[in-house]
Amino acid sequence: MAEVQAAFLETKSRRITKPRSFKRIVKPLILYPLMIITALLCLGPFLWLLSTSLKTNANVFAFPPQFIPRPISFNNYIKVFEFMPLWHHIxxxxxxxxxxxxxxxxxxxxxxxxxxxIQFPGRNTIFVAMISTLILPNAAGMIVHFVTIQKFGLYNTYLGVVLPAAVSVFNVFLLRQAFITIPNEMEQSARIDGAGEFRIFWNIMVPMVRPAIATVVIFDFLNFWNSFIWPVVVLSDKEKYPLAPALQYLQSDFSFNFPYIAAGTIISIIPIIIVFLFLQKQFINGMVGAVKG
Structure with a gap:
């Protein structure tokens, strides 16, 4: 009887382990190639832009196209700084x-x-009203923002570029979700110790939501660094232009020389990559916390 039971358990374990071992082999064979293909599709435009920035103008139109430049030339990056005040725009x-x-x-x-x-009357109503504004396009308020900036005397100033984007509803939502996840016990213990509202906010709550803050910094830095339309509308002096409008004028001046345009674009992307790599761990934790909240 014991031998029959042992044989039954052995056959049952084989039936269980075979599908599991099959999944362990087949799943990576399907998943990893799909991930590699997706990564190449996402990185493809950037890699092609980087390749173009290292080519000479004659090699850009070569047929068949050369993904790896022959020869590799860094002269385009030097020429961009010579033809336009790139450091000033940076x-x-x-x-x-x-x-x-x-x-x-x-x-x-x-x-x-x-x-x-903080519990106060109408808190949820205010939050819902703020979230509902996310459906409005940014261009809908551009005329109102422009008139307001003119009335305040901020036309052709950096503060006029920044002020309309001083509050982001999405960032408020993200930070609110992060604050909600903090246990009430920490706030209550601080109040028992005699801490005031501002001290609780600054010394306890803000350090607890650092991942969400890193996420906000990345999104805001990306938006302000790549802003194009609003700086052109507000700034009448081209010397005050940020990189995105300046590169557009570079494209109009050197439309015949694509390597110069590609080199200038790569230079503008580098700070974004550095900021993201520096804050990527906090960024991922912040997004996970927002989803859980």
């Missing part, structure tokens, strides 16, 4: 992005905290 972009990220982060934190942690 400085303008850094200044606008820094002002915009700091102002947006402060205002969104101050709005998200009471919506998440």
């Amino acid at each position: 400085y303008n972009t850094v200044l606008i992005s820094g002002m915009g990220v700091a102002l947006n982060l402060i205002t969104c934190l101050l709005m998200a905290y009471p919506l998440a942690r």
Whole structure:
């Protein structure tokens, strides 16, 4: 009887382990190629742009197309700095992005905290009304923003570029979800110790939502760094233009020389990649926290 039971258990274990071992072999064979193909499709335009920036103008139109430049030339990056004041436009972009990220982060934190942690009448109504504005396109408020900037005397100033984007409803939502996930016990213990509302907010709550803050910084930095239409509308002086409008004028001046345009575009992308690589761990944790919240 014991031998029959042992044989039955052995055959049952074989039936269980075979499908599991089959899945372990087949799943990577299907999943990994799909992931590699998806990554190549996403990185394809960037890699082609990088390849074009390292070519000479004659090799751009070569047939068949050369993905790996022959020869590789870094002369395009040098010529871009010679033909236009690229460092000046980079400085303008850094200044606008820094002002915009700091102002947006402060205002969104101050709005998200009471919506998440303070009980007051109409809190949910205010939050729903704010979220409902996400369906409106950004261009819908451009005329109102322009008139407001003119009335305040901020036309052709960096503050006029930054001020209309001082508050992002999506960032308020993201930070509110992060504040909600903090246990109430931490706030209650701080109140017992005599901490005030601002101290609880700044010393306890804000450090607890650092992943969400990193996510907000990445999104805001990306938006301000790549802003194109609004700076052109507000700034009448072309010397104050950030990189995106400046590169557009580079494209109009050197439409015959695609390697110059590609080199300038690659230069504008590098700071975004650096910021993302520096904050990517916090960014992923922030997005996971927002989904859980």
